[in-house]
Amino acid sequence: MLLLGIETSCDDTATAVVRDGRHVLADVSTNQDVFHAKYGGIVPEIASRRHASLLSAAVEDALARAGVALEALDGIAVTVGPGLIGSLVVGVATAKALAFAGNKPLYAVNHLHGHIFAAFLERDVEPPYPFLALLVSGGHSQLVEVAGPTAMRVLGRTRDDAAGEAFDKTARLLGLPFPGGPALEALARDGDAHAIAFPRYRPEPGALDLSFSGLKTSARYFLASDAAHGVARADVAASFQAAIVDVLIDRVERALAANQVRALVLSGGVAANETLAAAFRRVGAAHELPTYVPERRFCTDNAAMIAAAADRIGAAARVDPLALTADPSLPF
Numbered sequence: 001m002l003l004l005g006i007e008t009s010c011d012d013t014a015t016a017v018v019r020d021g022r023h024v025l026a027d028v029s030t031n032q033d034v035f036h037a038k039y040g041g042i043v044p045e046i047a048s049r050r051h052a053s054l055l056s057a058a059v060e061d062a063l064a065r066a067g068v069a070l071e072a073l074d075g076i077a078v079t080v081g082p083g084l085i086g087s088l089v090v091g092v093a094t095a096k097a098l099a100f101a102g103n104k105p106l107y108a109v110n111h112l113h114g115h116i117f118a119a120f121l122e123r124d125v126e127p128p129y130p131f132l133a134l135l136v137s138g139g140h141s142q143l144v145e146v147a148g149p150t151a152m153r154v155l156g157r158t159r160d161d162a163a164g165e166a167f168d169k170t171a172r173l174l175g176l177p178f179p180g181g182p183a184l185e186a187l188a189r190d191g192d193a194h195a196i197a198f199p200r201y202r203p204e205p206g207a208l209d210l211s212f213s214g215l216k217t218s219a220r221y222f223l224a225s226d227a228a229h230g231v232a233r234a235d236v237a238a239s240f241q242a243a244i245v246d247v248l249i250d251r252v253e254r255a256l257a258a259n260q261v262r263a264l265v266l267s268g269g270v271a272a273n274e275t276l277a278a279a280f281r282r283v284g285a286a287h288e289l290p291t292y293v294p295e296r297r298f299c300t301d302n303a304a305m306i307a308a309a310a311d312r313i314g315a316a317a318r319v320d321p322l323a324l325t326a327d328p329s330l331p332f
């Protein structure tokens, strides 16, 4: 199938043309960071208005770059949730209009399912079901057993903050620019990961839930304490990052001990973190499991992953263009 993907759940106005859930013919993203940076976070009102003014051009751009006419598409895939309602409605309304006017099938995609299938973009392998996915983004952190495109089971999730959220909040305390994750990773590169023993959340044996709020609070108290004087910010960043990676990797090991899978997938914006990705690959190697981490550009929000998920899920994602409504709190 040749699909146009549209993703506007947060602050990226993204469009893509993808063939067979795998070959990315065009991948367009208009990042809004400059508009939000001065507020230290995403302002929903601004995000929504930017989507409204940019999306038509982004659709045309993706089609032009792919050298594909609207008529040649086999369908349109759009993120229906979860996300910011004002942002989602712009993408959904546009996709509905294009599908209705062009008489094309419309596919409604859960943003998080998109992240999972991002790992197979530009790869010549079929997803080896069942696989274990660690999905870590700005809004979600969870372990998922993926037995098939329509058979996904959450094994464990965060009790409080998402991993990306913890990165962003601590980056802010360190005086780093928005978005915090990549900035904190860059600062951590020159730091000593053993400098500060930040707490690691360890639930009872066998439990697979995650938690990052204790770690975040600990980092906040540390930075406000006398102990912080004379400690390099890079050491704080590296120690904080190490604690997040340890917690995530411990939960992956626990999930592997309790579930038979054929492969490992790391996905979501935090998958762009090289320290995490390297640790994740080591787990895969130790268990002799093929390990898939999306290309960096497909880790953070993009529209290619939305088209990829629609292609894999197929008929089960098909919706009526007249009836579709965005759902900001769409469950997994």
Ligand code: KG4
Binding pocket: 010, 136, 137, 138, 139, 140, 163, 164, 165, 167, 168, 179, 180, 181, 182, 185, 268, 269, 270, 271, 272, 273, 274, 299, 300, 301
């Ligand atoms: O998946 P994503 O683009 O958007 C959501 O669906 O939330 O994830 C964004 C999150 C942000 O919290 C951002 O700080 C984090 O991913 N992130 C990173 C890195 N790149 C993005 N966190 C740590 N290290 C990175 N290199």
Ligand code: ZN
Binding pocket: 111, 115, 137, 138, 268, 269, 300, 301
């Ligand atoms: Zn995302």
